[in-house]
Amino acid sequence: MQTEIGTSKHQRFIRIGAVILSVFVLIGVVFFATKQGANLDVPAIRIAVSKTPLSAPVFIADEMGFFDEYCSEVELIEVVGGRRSFEKMASGQADFATSSDSVIVYKSFARSDFVTLASFVHADNDVKFITREDMSLVQGKDFRYRKIAVTKGTASEYFLSTYLALEGVDRSEVTLVDTPPDKIPDVLASGEVDAIAPWEPYGYKTVQLLKGTANVLPTKNLYSLSFNLIGSKSNVQSQPQKAECVLHALSDAIDYISGNHSKTQEVIGRRLNLENDFIFWIWPDYIFKLSLNRSLIMGLQSQAEWVVQSGVIKDRGVPDFKEVVNPTPLAKVKPEAVSLLIQRSLSAVSEN
Incomplete structure (x- = not known):
């Protein structure tokens, strides 16, 4: 009798233990899915990235595994210059590209099948004379x-x-x-x-x-450029989760950069084969911040007006830059990074 009671208690303990273990497994699965941003279904992503320290958030996201936390698979296609990066995206060889605001301006005169998703760095001394x-x-x-x-x-x-x-x-x-x-x-x-x-x-x-x-020549503050994440308009519209997972990773990368300057500089120097002295020389000129605001639109407008007035591009009017900016993905990932004015004035973009 006592043996049967002992056996019964033992079985109950086993069942209780199994239930507790199942609960912990379920919690772990939920946590993992949440951490992954439920983006295991996101298709593989290709990012054409310009080989410059301005692309630091992209390299850090790759190096530190931030892409892995939000996207299923990300491949970096490294090229020289934002123009080449843009062309990789425009030709379909990449889903996204990193390019300066000037590249956006020049390309906007010829096409409007792309969108700017975010600026991630500003620099007032990157281009020199x-x-x-x-x-x-x-x-x-x-x-x-x-x-x-x-x-x-x-x-x-x-x-x-x-x-x-x-x-x-x-x-x-x-x-x-x-x-x-x-x-x-x-x-x-x-x-x-x-x-x-x-x-x-x-x-x-x-x-x-x-x-x-x-x-x-002393030209600091003459021109403040931004480096931006750009994507195919149709791709962003049909698969917005791609843009969102990349922006999540870039946001984490920028947070990492702000608290780990030495490690970031070491990674960028190694990834781009740059001397430490150069990294130290240029780093103070960079402000890493994820944003999409009215100042970007104003800067694009100003550059475009100059392009028209100077005759660099003839017989063209100034593009409507509302057509090449999409604030919706960034607003979902980091609402405070998007200007309210942008969200209101560009509401039609997200509806198309």
Whole structure:
């Protein structure tokens, strides 16, 4: 009798233990699903990412596994320059791209089948104007009738044009030489051009290449560029969960960057094969923040008006940038990062 009672108690303990274990397993499954953002069904994602420290949030999200927490699979397609990144996205080789605001402006004159989903960094000293000391070119008027290397259709061209305009030099008075960003240091060193307008890290590489003979003109605060996440309009509309999971990861990456400067700099230096001295030199110029606000629209508008007035693009009106901005994914991921004015003025975008 006592044996039967003992056996019965033992069986009850086993059943209770099994129930408790099941509860903990269920809690774990729910937690895991929540942590994953229920995005295990999100298709594989390809991001064309420009190989610049401006893309740091994307590299950190990849390095630290933040993409894995929200997306099923993310592949980074590394390219040189935001223009090439955009072209990868536009051709269907990538779902998203990282590009500067200037690339958005230039591309908007020809197409409106893409959308800007968020800005994730701003910099007021990333593009520079560099010549050689032996040329004695120190102010705007000295550059009349000179050859200047830029990467056309990017922040490089807009930056140089802004500088020339402020110095009272017309674009027609200089010869612009369209040069791939990674070749810009070489054309100045070889004497093929008299000056260059590179973005980083090619400004730093130019200074290193010229070994003390580079003259970097003081242009800080002349132009504040933003780097942005861009996607195909149809892709974002049909599969918004792709954009949302990427934005979740970028948000976590930016939070990580703000509290781990040394580790972030080490990762970016290693991923882009950059010297520590360069990382330390440029880092204070960067402000990492996920946003989509009215200042972006105003900046795009201002650049577009300049493009039209200067004749860089002829026979075109200023694009309607409301057509290439979609605040809906970011508003779902991080509502406080989206300006209320943007949400109201662009409500039609999310309805299309």
